[in-house]
Amino acid sequence: MQTFSIGIIGAGNMGLALAAGLAAGMGPERIAVSDRHPDKQQRIRDLGITAHADNDPVIAHADLLVLAVKPQGLRDLCGAIAQGVQNRRPVVISVAAGIRGTDIERWLGGGLSVVRAMPNTPALINAGVSALWANARTTPAQRQAAAAVLAAVSEVFWLENEALMDAATAISGSGPAYFFLMVEALTAAGTAMGLPRDVCAALAAGTAAGAGRMVHDHPGEAAQLRARVTSPGGTTERAIKSLLDNGFMEMCAHATQAAQLRARELGEQWGAA
């Protein structure tokens, strides 16, 4: 990892999180970031990383080039940097939801190793998860290097079928918001029961954090963990029955299908032509 130079275009939430995680792991020297906003450049400089307004110097030294702009802006960006990318031929890593590898490669002039990554916002606190997919040109060494970039802020899971990136987007890319919504809902419900709002918010958030840690330590065992806190005839059993009777599983399935569909739409809408 130390031998690679990494360029990041776009210093929003995701670009900044990656830059911060990489700087902590490998030092800031071999990282360069560009963004068109001076305040975002400054946040990068505060990490000890070189920041530019112009994308060219970032591409010129990048072995791995992360494109961390919104899906809507990716095509224009690729058109603008295609020549520089063809001159340097880095491994291109896109974190944009929905936009397909073939479109990115075509916009950049073709013949490139392209990796798609779907991280999530807990990457900001070095606690993210990322799904990764690589095109057929990407060598095992390039896959390893790309995974190391995302591993600076997240756990990394490879998918071999690109279409499944939209499903991963629906589960983990958008997923933090589902859990925040659950905390909002519990806070509202507890406040309605008379708990002080700040106490209730802290109880709900602490519960989310604790439950999250338990299930993270025992992946695939959510049902067993739930069974362990669901005593027959107890309060939890009554609440879980109410959730299930009211269609909780179906609601989650519908919500994630909607997100998956939106990711597909973004790919079709912004990836065409």
Ligand SMILES: NC(=O)c1ccc[n+]([C@@H]2O[C@H](COP(=O)([O-])OP(=O)(O)OC[C@H]3O[C@@H](n4cnc5c(N)ncnc54)[C@H](OP(=O)(O)O)[C@@H]3O)[C@@H](O)[C@H]2O)c1
């Ligand atoms: N945030 C998440 O939870 C999350 C999770 C997974 C994946 N992602 C993906 O990560 C990507 C970035 O998301 P974000 O939330 O970090 O976006 P963001 O906050 O909008 O950051 C992107 C930054 O890049 C700048 N930029 C855009 N085009 C540029 C160009 N041609 N040259 C230089 N700078 C440019 C933007 O400026 P302007 O504002 O002027 O355009 C903005 O400052 C998206 O594609 C998203 O799908 C995000």
